[in-house]
Amino acid sequence: TYRYTPLLAWLLTPNVLLAEAFGKLLFVAGDLAAAVVAYRALRRRGAAARHACGCCAAAWLLNPLPMAVSSRGNAEALVALLVLATLYWVEAGSVGKAAVCYGLAVHMKIYPLTYVLPIALRLRSGPGRGEGALDAPGDKTAKFTFMARLWHLFVKMLNRDVLLFGTVAGSVLAALTVTFYHLYGWEFLEHAYLYHLTRRDIRHNFSPYFYMLYLTAESKWSFALGLAAFLPQLLLLLVVSIAFYRDLAFSCFLHTAIFVTFNKVCTSQYFVWYLCLLPLVM
Amino acid sequence: CVTLDVQAACRDPTVTQELLKEGFHRDLLVKVELGEDAGGCAVAAQMRLPPGIYVDPYELATLQQHNLTKAVLFPDAIDVEAPEYLARDLLLLLFLEPEARCSRCFRAAVPVHARYHRPAEGTQEAWVVLESPEVLLCCCHSHLSAECWEPAEVDAPCSSDNTSPCQWHSTKHKPAHEGSMLRVPVGLREHNSLVCALTLLTTGLCTGLILAAACKYGHF
Numbered sequence: 324t325y326r327y328t329p330l331l332a333w334l335l336t337p338n339v340l341l342a343e344a345f346g347k348l349l350f351v352a353g354d355l356a357a358a359v360v361a362y363r364a365l366r367r368r369g370a371a372a373r374h375a376c377g378c379c380a381a382a383w384l385l386n387p388l389p390m391a392v393s394s395r396g397n398a399e400a401l402v403a404l405l406v407l408a409t410l411y412w413v414e415a416g417s418v419g420k421a422a423v424c425y426g427l428a429v430h431m432k433i434y435p436l437t438y439v440l441p442i443a444l445r446l447r448s449g450p451g452r453g454e455g456a457l458d459a460p461g462d463k464t465a466k467f468t469f470m471a472r473l474w475h476l477f478v479k480m481l482n483r484d485v486l487l488f489g490t491v492a493g494s495v496l497a498a499l500t501v502t503f504y505h506l507y508g509w510e511f512l513e514h515a516y517l518y519h520l521t522r523r524d525i526r527h528n529f530s531p532y533f534y535m536l537y538l539t540a541e542s543k544w545s546f547a548l549g550l551a552a553f554l555p556q557l558l559l560l561l562v563v564s565i566a567f568y569r570d571l572a573f574s575c576f577l578h579t580a581i582f583v584t585f586n587k588v589c590t591s592q593y594f595v596w597y598l599c600l601l602p603l604v605m
Numbered sequence: 606c607v608t609l610d611v612q613a614a615c616r617d618p619t620v621t622q623e624l625l626k627e628g629f630h631r632d633l634l635v636k637v638e639l640g641e642d643a644g645g646c647a648v649a650a651q652m653r654l655p656p657g658i659y660v661d662p663y664e665l666a667t668l669q670q671h672n673l674t675k676a677v678l679f680p681d682a683i684d685v686e687a688p689e690y691l692a693r694d695l696l697l698l699l700f701l702e703p704e705a706r707c708s709r710c711f712r713a714a715v716p717v718h719a720r721y722h723r724p725a726e727g728t729q730e731a732w733v734v735l736e737s738p739e740v741l742l743c744c745c746h747s748h749l750s751a752e753c754w755e756p757a758e759v760d761a762p763c764s765s766d767n768t769s770p771c772q773w774h775s776t777k778h779k780p781a782h783e784g785s786m787l788r789v790p791v792g793l794r795e796h797n798s799l800v801c802a803l804t805l806l807t808t809g810l811c812t813g814l815i816l817a818a819a820c821k822y823g824h825f
Contacts, residue, residue: 524719525688535804538724538797551805555812562816566823587810
């Protein structure tokens with residue numbers, strides 16, 4: 324059942340007008356474009372051409388899972404392209420372009436919303452600066468307790484880059500949401516966003532919680548168990564953001580891998596979400 | 606002696622129903638052999654599908670577009686993701702095509718899908734029982750023998766053009782044919798506590814391992 328953005332439906336209208344295979348070809352092209360962006364990101368970091376090419380080919384281009392997902396008609400390749408573009412522009416310093424790609428990516432799939440913390444921490448420290456956002460001024464680092472450093476981190480989060488990123492991404496997302504709400508009403512909000520937040524799916528069985536949720540689907544513990552499944556995911560995502568934000572690609576890769584693995588629902592297309600970042604972390 | 610002749614003249618159609626393939630996604634094949642010639646009438650089979658099984662309306666629309674199957678569903682809005690205990694009955698009207706092997710034989714196939722059933726106590730399977738379909742004829746110009754066929758009320762239109770007075774007919778005698786059964790695997794309710802405990806323990810352990818690795822290698 325279709326539960327994505329109307330933008331994707333519009334993109335696929337040539338399916339009806341031209342050829343039934345148009346959508347699949349579009350996603351395969353997105354797949355290849357994602358590899359190009361990953362390659363350029365690796366080269367930008369200083370990797371040798373041959374090494375970068377090898378990473379991209381081994382982890383993404385020749386990987387059968389993204390091939391199968393794109394050719395069966397899932398639009399994950401487009402989201403992967405937008406996410407890789409966002410990371411590329413953040414590393415390059417073009418905050419505006421990154422924010423536009425990010426807003427678009429979150430509109431298409433909600434999961435990139437988890438990247439907001441690593442990206443904000445990364446922008447806070449700025450590209451190329453050695454010390455992290457957690458370092459207190461002067462030599463008083465040893466005396467600061469962990470909680471004080473955390474508070475310092477979040478209060479000092481807002482600098483010009485972070486504010487620009489937040490404003491542009493927020494505006495893009497808000498503009499798209501308002502436009503589609505105006506066109507399609509409550510049905511759009513319900514299916515494109517709200518469904519994914521409260522999804523209880525007992526049929527797709529890659530998630531570790533699948534059998535537990537299936538057996539307890541009608542019991543009174545169902546809500547409590549759902550919450551018990553959500554808390555480890557949240558805790559791990561927070562800890563990983565703070566621990567590894569300096570290497571943005573690695574942090575996002577860990578984020579998505581943890582999000583997908585500990586999620587209550589997991590279908591095979593979710594694996595593409597972190598596989599697209601694998602060339603960057605290799 | 607006269608009454609016996611009249612009854613003998615009315616041969617009930619033979620209906621067979623088969624579920625092809627294995628697993629949750631099957632093909633329902635319906636074969637009908639009429640007692641007499643259809644006489645230009647369209648032949649259809651109407652069956653009530655229990656909540657444990659459904660026909661995907663989007664798949665059906667694609668098949669109809671490619672002229673592979675012709676069928677009508679009531680209701681036409683189906684929740685394809687609902688488990689069996691939250692789903693409703695479905696009425697399927699399947700139009701049959703003439704078969705080459707005999708003049709009075711008709712057949713059609715439609716893909717059906719089983720729904721997830723609730724876990725059971727003591728057994729690892731649930732059964733979906735499909736009743737035998739009812740044969741309907743849609744006649745526009747022909748006349749059927751009144752002893753065998755009677756007019757029927759069906760919601761679907763018989764033919765595409767509304768000019769001719771087309772009418773649905775069903776058999777007067779409704780013989781009970783054998784239906785088919787579909788076996789659906791289900792979970793065991795007795796495993797509830799064990800599965801919950803194991804799942805939460807495993808995820809807790811993995812969470813701990815990841816936190817330990819993050820503390821060891823992360824830059825705080």
